[in-house]
Amino acid sequence: MTPRIPQLDYAEAGEDVRAAHDEEMRLRGRMTNMKRTLLHSPPALRIYGEWFTLRDQLLPVLGNRAILLFAQAICRASRSRVGASFMQRALIQSGEDPDHLAPTEAETALIALGAALGTDPQSVPDPVWDRVAALYPDKTLVDLTAFAGLMVATNLFTDVVRTEFDPELEPFAVTFPDQAR
Structure with a gap:
């Protein structure tokens, strides 16, 4: 599919965009x-970049693998090829075999x-939430939910604007069976 919004070319970008880059x-x-x-809007790039800030907040509590599995579950459920x-890739590069996980x-x-x-x-079953809520304090639940929101937003963005698939992800x-590559 053709991207709906082209990637910004650094050489043709204004000073504020170059600074954001x-x-x-x-x-x-x-x-x-x-x-x-996202560079078309430096504030949008900055806001989406807060995904990393929340990940860093969650790392000491959950660990990298749990964060990646959580994010992967969101991406697969929302059927985001890029996400x-x-x-x-992140799971494999961290030494995991996604086909043989024992969570x-x-x-x-x-x-x-x-x-x-x-x-x-809007339809998260209470037992699903309650299992996680029993494991973590409220701050972690807030960070986890906000992180999930940014993951969903990232998937939405890449899908809506038809972000070109990064070659290094190939x-x-x-x-997903019914999606075009």
């Missing part, structure tokens, strides 16, 4: 196709919550 590169060291599209492939009890609860949030956030591509 340079700051993103300083913070995270790479520029994905989604970020190149699911990004998480697939802990806490990870299983997070996966169930992620799947529910990615499917329909070896990790997740596809």
